[in-house]
Amino acid sequence: MSVATHEVFNQPRPLADYNLFENNRPLQAALKLNAPQLDTGELCALGALLGTREMQVHARLANVHTPQLRTHDRYGHRIDEVEFHPSYHALMAAATNAGLHGTPWTQQGPSPHVLRAAGFMLFTELEPSILCPISMSYAVTPALRRNEAVHADWGPGLASRGYDPALKPWRDKGAFTMGMGMTEKQGGSDVRSNTTDAVPDGEDNWGPRFRITGHKWFLSAPMCDAFLVLARAPAGLSCFFLPRILPDGTRNALHILRLKDKLGNKANASSEVEFHGAIGWLVGEPGRGVPQILEMGTMTRMDCALGTSGLMRQALSIALDHTAQREAFGKRLIEQPAMRNVLADLALESEAATALALRVARAFDRAGDEQERVIARVLTPIAKFWVCKRGSHFGQEAMECLGGNGYVEEDGEGVMARIYREMPVNSIWEGAGNIMALDLLRATRQADAGAAIARELAPANGAHPALDRMAAALPARMEQMATEREARRLAQEVALAVQAALLYQSAPGAVFDAFCASRIAGDWGQVFGTLPSGADFDAIIDRAMPR
Structure with missing residues (x-):
């Protein structure tokens, strides 16, 4: 027969089912100073969502059940896919629905970047690591305009308040995420030490096309739809648009070698990759990648x-x-x-x-x-x-x-x-x-x-x-x-x-x-x-x- 030895008391109830924005007076004051005309109704709604116990469970599960790499399928075909817990996708959908990625670059109304910044801070309180691909999608959007043809096809999806994790051709998707691949094992922050090569491979609707061969020591969120990467072209270090799925529906030659085992940032997949003649398109001026x-x-x-x-x-x-x-x-x-x-x-x-x-x-x-x-x-x-x-x-x-x-x-x-x-x-x-x-x-x-x-x-x-x-x-x-x-x-x-x-x-x-x-x-x-x-x-x- 079991005997209860004590009663649990003097233990706080969890901080859950509260509005992250409603009582954040410092954030509200900073918004009033930096964007006095801003309507904060959207932030209040986001704060209510992010404070719910349901979203907190998603954050916990996305960190407990970390991303898993599958380099090949059961038949031996190279697939280079990362599998995530469903809670990761729920969090990504919430972040993109809130417009925390490329939306501010096309959004009308006062202070879209301040609005997005405040939402980004609120979301970080719930779960920060899934915001890595969100942040990169925000950062690459204006750079992508330097290739007008690519931006015409991809820009609307980068600004779309939607989320589609499937690896599919861009024509079959209404929403995209993008990443960046800059650092290499021999250089880290010294991106000028880049050794990845880009060899001209003709031209098509997206402009000058190159074959890219090399590696990236850190490529976070490898399941993004495309990446901007640095590679050494004949004119010098240049920036290239490299999609996971090519326009003809085949997979680009981006091979994920491993996922990094990090101190934190567990829900986000950070990877080491190699490019084996992967196809990329020039973005911006040749030699002006840095x-x-x-x-x-x-x-x-x-x-x-x-x-x-x-x-x-x-x-x-x-x-x-x-x-x-x-x-x-x-x-x-x-x-x-x-x-x-x-x-x-x-x-x-x-x-x-x-x-x-x-x-x-x-x-x-x-x-x-x-x-x-x-x-x-x-x-x-x-x-x-x-x-x-x-x-x-x-x-x-x-x-x-x-x-x-x-x-x-x-x-x-x-x-x-x-x-x-x-x-x-x-x-x-x-x-x-x-x-x-x-x-x-x-x-x-x-x-x-x-x-x-x-x-x-x-x-x-x-x-x-x-x-x-x-x-x-x-x-x-x-x-x-x-x-x-x-x-x-x-x-x-x-x-x-x-x-x-x-x-x-x-x-x-x-x-x-x-x-x-x-x-x-x-x-x-x-x-x-x-x-x-x-x-x-x-x-x-x-x-x-x-x-």
Whole structure:
């Protein structure tokens, strides 16, 4: 006979069946600042969907039942297919239905890129790794216009709010996803060390055609319908459109060697591939592949900052919700002074990350404005560097708010552990920290970069003495072009100054004052939870509560 030894109590109910957007006041404030005319009804509906228990189950299953590679069928034919759990496809359908891929490039109405950025952050709170093909489809769309014939056939499907995972000719599909293949095993971020060859093979309706032979060390989402890849043509490194299924219905000679076993990002298939005379069509000018890749990288780098911001928000939400229910030492955790300092500190970091990431998205909506063009060029590597670099530390501290429960995954139900494993990827992919810091130095060579940052900081002039001192010094530092040894320091300081200026315009005084006192004036320790005692902890925490 079994005997019950205890009753389960003092365990929080899961954070489920809530609206991710409705109570996200920092996101709403950032939207009001960057896109005041935007109708947020679509975001509210998306937030309601993504907060449901049903979608959370899909996220769990897509990570527990990871992609599986099938190189051959039972008869020995080469098929190079990756099989996914049905929950992966449900998540992909939700993301494309929300227009998080190529839709903003054709969407009418105010601020389509800010709208898409906010939706991307919300979706990241549910499941970030399936957004890799979504992000790449967003980034390649404008580049594809450099081959008018290919874009005429593929552009509408890339902007379609639909999802079709089948490998079929483009004529038989109404919706596409696309990826990119740039890095090789000998080069990594040094894409100029590319050894893949592209040999001319005539011309057809899609323009100059090439036979491509070589490899890619990382080709994420290999089940995308097509890829933009770098290869060395007679004119130099060039960009090519390489579909999985050729116009005649046969499979292109893209062979998937293996799937990468990664720390996180488990629901997404990242692969190593070889091209055995695969057919590709030239996109853009011959020999101008690297500049095109850098343009696409700007957009995927913004998505890295957006994604980390979303992960921060979800980790913070879970920590706040848990500590509001869990009791220890005679009171709820959220009432304990030490815990309140940690939670408020995390809330500041999360809101500042959201503000900076959405500011970059605003620049994409105003690409015709010279100030916005420079801001996009300067702030994109800064946001990618600083926000993503803060992510892992943030995730660890948020996990600690749950104690041992945060460290346990329990068949994928421990979301905090999944968030923690996901955090490093956005800092590493699309250019790690040093690449971003060096890219900032290249951006400062524009004569107006310092002046553009000065104009960006101007709305907060006089708001805080420490910020005033930093703002006064930064433009000159940028114009003097810091050395490579100083590049990370410069990126950090510009990031903090811009975050403070944005918070002054969008957040309550309690948030701005505490951010400046800690991050700008230096009244802060080396870990989260060291805000000065004069901070308004009640106001900061109340603003961040998820429900």
